[in-house]
Amino acid sequence: MTGISHPILLLGVGTAGAKIAHGVSRAFGDGMRCVLVDTDASSSVEGADFILLGGDRLAGRGAGGDIVAARLAAEDSLQTLNSKVEGIRLAVIVTSLGGGTGGGATIEISKHLADLGIATVVFATTPFFFEGEDRMRNARSAMSLIEQEANSVFFLPLDKLVGEEDVMQEAMKRAVDTLSGGISLLWRLIMKPGYIKLDADRLRHLMTGSGRGRFSFVTVQGPDRASQAVEKLANSELLSLADAPVNGILCGVLAGEDLRLSELGRIADGIRTSFGEHVSFELGTVNDEATFCGRLCVVIMLFEKLPKAEKSLASGTKGKRRRASGMSPAVDRGRFSNSAPTIWHGEDLDLPTFMRRSINLDF
Ligand SMILES: Nc1nc2c(ncn2[C@@H]2O[C@H](COP(=O)(O)OP(=O)(O)OP(=O)(O)O)[C@@H](O)[C@H]2O)c(=O)[nH]1
Ligand SMILES: [Mg+2]
Secondary structure, rough: OOOOHEEEEEEEEEEHHHHHHHHHHHHHHOOOOEEEEEEEHHOOOOOOOEEEEEHHHHEEEEOOOOOOHHHHHHHHHHHHHHHOOOOOEEEEEEEOOOOOOHHHHHHHHHHHHHHHEEEEEEEEEEEEHHHHHHHHHHHHHHHHHHHHHHHHHEEEHHHHHHOOOOHHHHHHHOOOOOOOHHHHHHHHHOOOOOOOOHHHHHHHHHOOOEEEEEEEEEEEEOOOHHHHHHHHHOHHHHHHOOOOOOOEEEEEEEOOOOOOHHHHHHHHHHHHHHHHHOEEEEEEEEEHHHHHHHHOEEEEEOOOOOOOOHHHHOOHHHHHHHOOOOOOOOOOOHHHHOOHHHOOOOOOOOOOOOHHOOOOOOO
C-alpha cells in the first residue's frame, strides 16, 4: 500500500514539530507522505520533503519566538505548499508551541488548507513548566487561534509526556520520541487496519469534526497486558476526565498474531467503564506480527463533542470559528439569532434535535 493512495499528509511545523514529524515518518517507514515546514533552514533533513517559510524575510534563521513574524513568513510561502497537498483530504499537523514558528505557521497553514478544502487535525505540545511564563504565554495565544482554524486539536502538555523523575536535559528528547511513537501508532491504525476495521469515512469524520480532544497511548506486554493497558490509560494524565466531559471514544488496539478475543473485550470494557459507558465508542485493530510481536499497543482519542453531519465538514473558517466558541454547532440560529441561547446540560435547546444529537441526515 503506497502513501499516494492515502489522501492523508503529515506536516511537521516549527523546529520541534519537524523533529517529531520526522520521527513519526521514520517510525512508520514507507507509505507516509510527510512534509517538514520551518522558518529555520537547519530543520531540513536529508531525504525528507522540506519547505522553508519566509526565506527572504527571516533568512532561514527561525522566527526567534515571534509568532507574528512566523505568521508573515508563512503567508509569504503558503503557495509552496500547494503542490505538496494535491490529492490530500486530511492534513495531520504536528507542532510544538512556545516558540514562534510552531504556533504562528500552524495558524496560517490551517487556514490555507481550509481554503483548499482540506481538513486539519493538529497535535500540538505545550511547553514544559520549567521553560517559563513567556513561552507558556506564546503557546496560549497560539492555542486559541489554532483552535479556530483547525478542525480538531489535541494539546499535549510536555510535562505530562514524561515522568517526573526524568532528567531535564533528557526530557525534551523523551517527549519527542514518545509523541512520535504515539502518532505513528495512530497512522498505522488509519492505514493498516486489521480484523476489526474502523470505517475510514467514520474515522475521518470523527477526527476532523470534534474540536478539542485528548490523545494517549500505551505499550504493554506480559500475561495480563490487557488489564495493564486499561489501568495505565485510566491513570493517564493526558486523558484526565477533570478537563471536560467526553462524548466520543476512539480506541485502537495494535498487536501481533497472539491478540486474543478476550483481551480485546477486556480493553473495550475497561475503557468504556473508565471514560464513559454511554458515549459513542469506536474500536479498531491492527494486526502486524513483525512490528508488535508479543506487545500490545493501545491508542486512544477522547472527543469532547461529536462531529455534526458530514456535509458541514471542511466548510471553511466561519464554521470552525463558531465550533471553537463552545458547544454550539455551526448553524444559523434563525429566529433565535438575537436572543441568548437556552443552555440546558451544556446543550443549546434552541437548536433542532438532529443537530444537537449529531444525527446525519442524508439529504
Ligand atoms: N528547541 C527544542 N524545543 C523542543 C524540543 N522538544 C520539544 N520542544 C518544545 O518546542 C517548543 C517550541 O520550540 P521550537 O520548536 O524550537 O520553536 P519554533 O516553533 O521552531 O519557533 P522559532 O524557533 O521561534 O521559530 C519549545 O518551547 C519546547 O517546549 C527540542 O528537542 N528542541
Ligand atoms: Mg525554531
